[in-house]
Ligand SMILES: C[S@@+](CC[C@H](N)C(=O)[O-])C[C@H]1O[C@@H](n2cnc3c(N)ncnc32)[C@H](O)[C@@H]1O
């Protein structure tokens with residue numbers, strides 16, 4: 001009898017496991033629909049529109065009129081998004097009785113295109129045709145003796161060369177990265193101001209359109225900011241008080257400054273390339289009191305801390321495999337290797353409430 005019960009329990013357990021496995025794979029198979037539909041909501045500007053109505057529910061008719069789109073298709077898009085908790089459907093009392101309308105949620109607020117903490121442009125970057133096409137060549141990269149990056153396989157050049165000759169892609173990258181820069185820089189300013197005490201001038205190497213340095217200099221006005229990036233990036237960068245834009249190539253040299261800053265740059269490159277860039281940095285910064293501040297993923301640091309942040313690090317590592325030739329996310333051991341090879345005498349890692357850590361390296 002006991003044996004029979006344990007056999008049934010085993011069978012039930014196996015069925016539960018199989019149904020969980022199926023659920024996981026259904027999500028893998030159709031997971032792209034969520035990204036595609038969220039992208040559609042961003043392109044229409046649904047969050048931006050709802051925001052202008054504060055928490056007043058907005059009806060389907062109002063939305064379809066505002067966007068000039070087919071009400072029945074928009075209804076299906078909104079049904080999908082409310083089902084996943086991205087927007088919320090509420091009823092309110094109107095002239096003719098109860099009316100249904102849509103309001104924002106904490107997720108949809110992050111999808112406003114101009115919000116301070118918006119993630120919309122990062123979503124548009126990753127899901128642009130330029131960035132999606134290379135994923136079809138991931139297996140080809142593994143089988144290719146030359147290890148050609150999927151981005152190169154599709155576009156015939158690396159992402160930075162491609163952006164140089166394609167203003168649409170250049171804007172997508174700069175806006176997407178600025179979106180990420182705003183989120184992480186806010187965390188750094190609010191929690192780690194002591195890192196910037198005593199820094200007279202700071203060069204942001206691969207600083208993109210200067211969003212990060214603009215925020216840092218505003219928060220810590222004693223710093224003179226030098227935003228350093230490729231010519232096609234700085235030539236379209238907006239003005240920020242206290243920041244000068246300098247064009248150049250970090251593989252040749254880095255402008256002199258008291259300290260240097262890197263965010264989401266070194267992960268685009270292999271170890272030898274990072275060592276070369278970092279050696280240029282050591283030459284550029286103050287020998288006695290200078291330091292290099294690196295904001296990047298340290299893979300295992302988030303374990304046991306926040307699983308979702310750790311998962312983003314592993315996903316970013318796949319983005320690097322698809323979009324760069326030698327780039328990768330690194331473990332603490334891998335960071336220690338490139339920093340010591342570049343000539344830094346010591347470094348420390350600060351775990352922060354973001355997907356990255358702050359790595360402080362001293363000459
Ligand atoms: C992933 S983006 C990071 C931008 C910015 N630091 C941020 O966190 O938003 C990498 C940046 O490195 C710049 N970059 C690539 N190659 C470079 C080079 N050889 N010299 C200087 N900057 C370079 C790119 O133009 C781009 O702005």
Ligand SMILES: O=c1cc(-c2ccc(O)cc2)oc2c(O)c(O)ccc12
Pocket residue numbers: 122125126159176180184264265267268319323324355356
């Ligand atoms: O699309 C991206 C996103 C990043 C990124 C996002 C969030 C972070 O905290 C760090 C980096 O980095 C990218 C990157 O370096 C690249 O070469 C292409 C695309 C992206």
